[in-house]
Amino acid sequence: MIKIQNLHKSYGNTAILKGIDVEVKDGEVLAIIGPSGSGKSTLLRCLNFLEKAEKGIIEIDGAKVNVEQYTKADVVQLRSKTGMVFQNYNLFKNKNALHNVSEPLRLTKKMPKKQAEQVAYDLLAEVGLKGKELNYPVALSGGQQQRVGIARALALNPYVVLFDEPTSSLDPELVEEVLNVMKDVMKQGRTMIVVTHEMEFAKEVADRVIFMADGYIVEQGTPEELFTNPQNERTKRFLKNYLTLHN
């Protein structure tokens, strides 16, 4: 399981995360929603130390790190427990789809080239990219690139996959194919934390939804609880705004 306790993060004098506590169970899908700038991305990025939090305890699948006294080995261990899917895909532009997935395996798990490529072929087929293995990122659509991004994250077999708005850079007609791949990932029982603006997806897929605002977790619950019967004023306003914007 994942257990985050009292996580604090600031940039300069601006506090972004002001004491976040979250627990995620094995195989649970957690959706995080909230207004822009509320710290959702920052929270995800603190979990794999792309950002260094100032205070708090991060525990993922037995790897427990007090961020005030972490070692390089702690960072490596947390990163081996997490895979990340980025809003802008962040594929390696000088590598084709196959090598985007196989190179990390080769470099960080010391897997032999042939074997790493076999894993990559299989995963790319799973995300529906059979035949696109040799395409470089420029020769892939946004949806295809993001599916490579998901395959790359899955290749290292992480305990949890962190998705940071995986569909918000995509043209509307490409969103569906990525969401479908994410549903497949969910069905395999992988633990997932998904920052998203896709409320329908959150409703359908998430076991639990967290609403964040101003660096706090304002409210959380099952999708039904949160979307149909929000308790907090901020949550109500956010969802109302969202609905007027999207109808």
Added chain:
Amino acid sequence: MNFDIGYMFDIFPRILQYLPIVLYMGTLSFVLAVIVGLIFAVIINAKVPVLYQLLRVIISYFRGVPTLIQIFIFYFGLPQLFPSLSSIQAITAVIIALSIKNAAYLSEVFRSAFLAVDKSQFEACEAVNMTKWQGLRTVILPQVFRVAIPATGNYYIMMIKETSLAFTIGVVDMLARAKLESAVTYKFLEAYLAVGLIYWAITVVLAFLQSKLEKYMERPYLKEATKS
């Protein structure tokens, strides 16, 4: 007309004997310039305190001083400061002068090439647990080189040509050989034109190789490119 074309073809082979020394000076200075230029670029982009300010001054100096004067400073001047260098070889002085000067220029090429590469890819490297060096080596640097290759190739061609300054401090290169030849026969035009044509041929060949390399490096970024 007084132009002995037969003579010119006669001395080609004799001048070409000194092609290796030209390529040696040019290539070795180029390799050193690339290495030093990369180090400069990393220090400048990382804004390493003190070193960074110091480098700005050094770079400005080496860009400002004519190459020939720089060669004289290294060859004639340094032994005065450090007597142990009194036996510094002319070739060594040329190589040092050319490599430092061009490192100053190349550092700027590499610095902007680094900035041109999308750094979010580096975060992806970190997220999959690559070390910083693995990320640099397999993802970032190849893209930096791709951006930098056209300008860098031009510096290589320029440096090959600049080595002809070596003759002023007594290195026997193609130009020196041509001067020797013409001093005996008084056929200056033929001799110097022969050297000129050889330099021209070198640059044409290098420019051709450079465009091949550029095409090769571009492959991943072209839509139709699908080979691994």
